[in-house]
Amino acid sequence: MKKYLLVFLISFLTFACSQTPQNNQSSLTKAEPFLESWNEGVSKKAIEDFIKNTTDPNSPDFIPEKDRIAVFDNDGTLWAEQPMYFQLYYAIDFIKKNASDHPEWSKIESIQAILQDDLKAALDGGTQAILELVMVSHSDMTAEEFAQSVRSWLQESRHPQTGKPYNQMIYQPMVELLELLRANDYKTFIVSGGGIDFLRVWAEEAYGIPPYQVVGTSLKAKYEEQNGKMEIIKIPELNFIDDKEGKPVGIHQHIGMKPIIAGGNSDGDYQMIEYTTQGSGPSLGIYIHHTDSIREYAYDRESHVGRLDKGLDDAARLGWLVVDMAKDWKTIYPE
Amino acid sequence: MKKYLLVFLISFLTFACSQTPQNNQSSLTKAEPFLESWNEGVSKKAIEDFIKNTTDPNSPDFIPEKDRIAVFDNDGTLWAEQPMYFQLYYAIDFIKKNASDHPEWSKIESIQAILQDDLKAALDGGTQAILELVMVSHSDMTAEEFAQSVRSWLQESRHPQTGKPYNQMIYQPMVELLELLRANDYKTFIVSGGGIDFLRVWAEEAYGIPPYQVVGTSLKAKYEEQNGKMEIIKIPELNFIDDKEGKPVGIHQHIGMKPIIAGGNSDGDYQMIEYTTQGSGPSLGIYIHHTDSIREYAYDRESHVGRLDKGLDDAARLGWLVVDMAKDWKTIYPE
Structure with missing residues (x-):
């Protein structure tokens, strides 16, 4: 219980440390199941190749539909997390x-x-x-x-800083990736250090991910009568911290299968990506690297929010893809 | 931690108390998405009508696809639980x-x-x-x-007693109900007092329910290196008891949505059915009543395994369907 909010980190020390994002540079009228907001390059090609190879029955990397599980962190991976x-x-x-x-x-x-x-x-x-x-x-x-x-x-x-509703600060390229994965019969899950009940309110509309495919940090709950009705009541006691080594555990407890694809942006996602990509068989680990001080925020090793240090050290050696937001993404937020 | 195995109950006192089932009376070469193993009658009609009404866009009881959640207990509801x-x-x-x-x-x-x-x-x-x-x-x-x-x-x-592999003692009529629900865009979940990891091994093959749609009682786990590999290790500490008032809580924590349909067979399922069916809006509560001493087992109020007492008292008043296995089911197990 005392350890809580590793999840939220203690980020205020860097409050207001970041640059104000500019407007988007391109617009999408409609999300399509391909990576329209991704620039051509190594990252886009690696993702497209991986999906193609794991869904082509004639490929040695073919993965049966029922095993196509893709998990993504939320804060800093699917939507912004600064300041x-x-x-x-x-x-x-x-x-x-x-x-x-x-x-x-x-x-x-x-x-x-x-x-x-x-x-x-x-x-x-x-x-x-x-x-x-x-x-x-x-x-x-x-x-x-x-x-x-x-x-x-x-x-x-x-x-x-942006004046946007928070749920419009989702990353358009990641929304497109989720759609592309689902169009290829991957099940898409969120595995977040954030609160599971908080996420479930808006994840379906934002990402097309239903409540039962959201894994997160949770409080305990009880089932009890209140005002003549039986209710689920949230109680002030930690149930599960879905961060760091908690992420593979959360995946095991909630999903019950090892993912094929895992994406994150911080060292809190390291173990989840490690769990997904170790061993034989096709797998894809993805780090979103916040490199764009103009359109979003640039931070990694020194940041109190979403620190990415060990992950940056090890990504190349472990064969994980590092997406460079400034270079790889045509746009950040949806129009 | 001390309360564990409410889940398993303390059933040995009635060990060998039950009759030996006979062979099945009809056979299905292939499961079809209709209720072939159900006799015509009130139960079959109630189920079919409910599915029809909740999936017909012109019905006042229409439920959007994304909200079509159906949950079922396992022991005594989807497969046998005696002796x-x-x-x-x-x-x-x-x-x-x-x-x-x-x-x-x-x-x-x-x-x-x-x-x-x-x-x-x-x-x-x-x-x-x-x-x-x-x-x-x-x-x-x-x-x-x-x-x-x-x-x-x-x-x-x-x-x-039957000489069958345990996973062939699933209930054919329930397998057909699950298939019919999925054919009508319901998501089918298991919500069981049994162990989540135990169920996930065989639930997909038996019922077509993937691991991430299984909710159950769980032990804690940790992520740790073992023999040079990072592993999920099950540890001897209770994590969650998914029984009685735990079932609505388990549904909340794992699924995050109130179901539209809930089926069980014992008082341990009472709260889950209550949670599903209270309030306004279409819902269906189902109790499987073990009435068939010839083909399966007959037990309810006095049984140490799968006791159904309060549920039998309240079902009619609360509008829950009570399925009579002897009368409503043409066959029990798959051929």
Whole structure:
């Protein structure tokens, strides 16, 4: 329980450290099941070749349909994560919105700091402070109340730097990759350090990934009567941390099969990519490298959010594809 | 952790209490997506009408494809569970087969009793004894070793009363129902008190349900190097008990959506059916009632395995369909 929010990391130290993204450079009127937003090059070709080889019955790398599992991290891989994880914006906004109904929160220092708009102070408490923020904003409510709260927040909120709704800061090239995979009978899963219930609210609309194909960090829940109705109630106790070595475990517990493709962007995804690509048989490990300080953000080894260090060291040796966002992607966000 | 094997119940007290099933009465050369093994009657009609109404865009009960989730218990609902849960046969057979490699087991009373073929003594220790049997047979090995062990066992073992391989004691009418649902774009899930890793080994071949659509009771696991390879290792610690009020919670955590159809056969499935059918909107709750002492087993309120008591009391009032195996099913097992 104490370890929570490795998931969110302690990212405020670099708050506002990043550049403001510019507008997109090209537009897609309709997502097609090919990689229209990818520039021609090594990355696009490697992905297309891999999909072709694993779906061609005459290829030695052919993978039967039922084994075609592809897993992707979310924060920094399918949508942006700077200057801090978007789910933490949700937590903060929730606390500000609901504090007046919860006088008991006034005893919690980290929440007091949030209400005074002092993020740095709020997070001086480290992991424990972040845990407090998440627990009050993600539990002691029914699953449906939480989902409704996230849904409203997504409609009302805007990213502080781009001014976009958060769920429009998904990566168009990755949406196209997901579509291409599904068109080739791959099942696409999210395997995220972020909260499973948070993701499920919007992942289907954003990525075409249904709730039951989302794996993530979770709180415990109970089934109990509330106002004359039986409800799933989220309780303030950690159930599972889906990060680092937790990702292969989450894949095992939730999916029950070793993936063929795994994509991530940080060292938190290292073990998941390692698990997917070790051993014999065709597999594809993908790292999305944030190299685009103009259109998105450029960060890797030194970043407190989405640090990519060991992964960069080992990718070439292990045969993992490193996608260079600046060079490989024609566009970042959907129009 | 102490409560484990509610899942398996403590069923030996009724060991050998049941009648020997006869042969099947009809045969299917090929499973078709209609309910060929169901007799005409109220049950078959209710199921067919429900599927028709929820998939007809012109019906007021229409359910969009993405929301078509159907969940089924396994033991006693999709395959037989008498005279005791088949997974417990696996545990016992595993212990007998591997005892010579594990001298340390000799200190465990319940295992000593198993090795002396004294089931009653083995289980006199109640839940704690059963827990010991399950832990030694389901953990301290890699996920792949466990799967391979279950696979071999299924090939080698026969049910003590029918002489059939256990995975041929699935219910043909239920296999047809699963196929009919999938042909109508329902996603079919297992939500079982049994072990998730045990089920995943054979559920796809038996039922057409892939590993990632199996929810069940689970042990914890870790990701660790073993013999130079990174492995998922099952550890002897309970992760989740997917029974009774655990079933709606398991559905929430794993599927993330409220089902439209839920089927079970015991009071352990009550909360899952309740969760599925409460509130407005079309839903179908199904109880399989074991009424066939000739072809299968007849048991309900007094059984130590698969007790159905409260469910029988409440089904009519709550509008749940009670399937009478003796009357509604032309055949029990596949030919």
